[in-house]
Amino acid sequence: MEFTAGGRLEIRISPADVGKRVSVRRLSDAEAPVAKFTDTVGVLTSWTGGVLVITRRTGESVRIPESSLVAGKVVPAEPARRRGPAADFQELSRVTARAWQPVESERLGEWELRASAGFTRRANSVLPLGDPGMPLDDALARVRDWYAARGLPAYVQTATGAAGTQEELCAELEARDWRAEVSAQVQVGGLAAVGDLDADVSRVTLSRSFDEAWLRRYQRSGVPGPHVLKVLGSGPSVWFASIAGEGRTPAAIGRCVVDSRWAGFMAVEVDPAYRRQGLAKAIMAALARRALEEGASAAWLQVESDNDGGRALYAGMGFRVHHHYHHYRAM
Structure with a gap:
């Protein structure tokens, strides 16, 4: 990360740059015998009372005393990714x-x-x-x-x-x-790559609606009142997927909403007893193929930032992080 001009570290930002993306270098331990530095990149969201606040792309806010700055500059907006569909x-x-x-x-x-x-x-x-x-x-x-x-x-x-x-x-x-209670990633990818997954889609049942069995597998519904049914059924073109298990509850489920060029994947859940059998891939591949038939070409999904298993699964399908979202609650 280059901060120098003619071999000298320079601070080339000021409070007037609030709202811009910046890169700063600060002294991380003023008492160390050898200077140690920390670099931070993000949006400069405030500079008051001798303290800078920089918000990283993950939503983390970093407070930096102005006295610890050794270099800083305005940097271009996050560069466009080469993989996946373009989207603002x-x-x-x-x-x-x-x-x-x-x-x-x-x-x-x-x-x-x-x-x-x-x-x-x-x-x-x-x-x-x-x-x-x-x-x-x-x-x-x-x-x-x-x-x-x-x-x-x-x-x-x-x-x-x-x-x-x-x-x-x-x-x-x-x-x-x-206060931010939950953070998640919005990821995007090519829909054809999901449809081309090596997965057994013959076990997947697709439907325009869901039933009580599908809801039993869905872990977030609580008591499935009319409000739950309305939210799950909403969207321009909605599809539900399921794979039968041994009992009355499906082994796996999923939901997809097709909206022009986009296909969004939600509620992909697998019974713990059936995990590592490729059922999530089969659910998503079947839904993606149906979305491709409707003319969609790009895919999106949301996954909580601490869901390591889900993030690894979707990375293997070609998804990448587009942005992060957060739910702030009034305290």
Whole structure:
């Protein structure tokens, strides 16, 4: 990482660069006999009181005393990846939202308040794609009241790590004592590669609807009331997949929503007794082939950042991280 000009370390950033992507080098141990440095790259989200806050692409905020800086510069936006379909944050955010629609929603400027009786954070959080049409503190007060009226905690879904994401909003929420409870990755890949997986799709049953057996395998539904059924059934073109097990509950299930060129994969779950038998690959391959028949060419999915097994599985299918998203809760 090059910080020098004519052999000298230089600090070429200032508070005026808040909101820009920067790279800084700081002294990590001022008392060490030999100078030790730490490099940090991310969006400069604040610079006040002699402290810089840099938000990394994963959403982690790093606080850096101005006195420890030895070098810094503005750097270009995250470079475009060569693998997988091209997509900007706004497009992908709207596609993912259409695949998991709430029971109830309301506009607050360009924000969307979403509620579904508490079934999943995605369907019970604010999607802030733009300006709420009022000062942030007023908007957050409206958000708290709207969710409180429904007996729900107030969540705001934000994103980091791609061009146009919401690092500054994350920093503003943290400054107001909102806390990130869950972080996940939005990954993208080529749909044909998923459809070409070497998997036995003959055992997979595809349907436009799901039944009680499918819901028994789905681990996130809780009591499957009308709100659960509505969210799961939402989307432009929805498909459900299952593989029969020995009992009344499927060995594996999955869900796919086709939306123009995109196919989104969700609810891919395998009974622990049937894992490492290729069932997840078979579910995804069967769904991908159906999506290809409908004209889709690109794939996306969401996986929680601490799900090492899922991330390894999807990496083997050619998926890569597009951006990270986080659910901030009002404390």
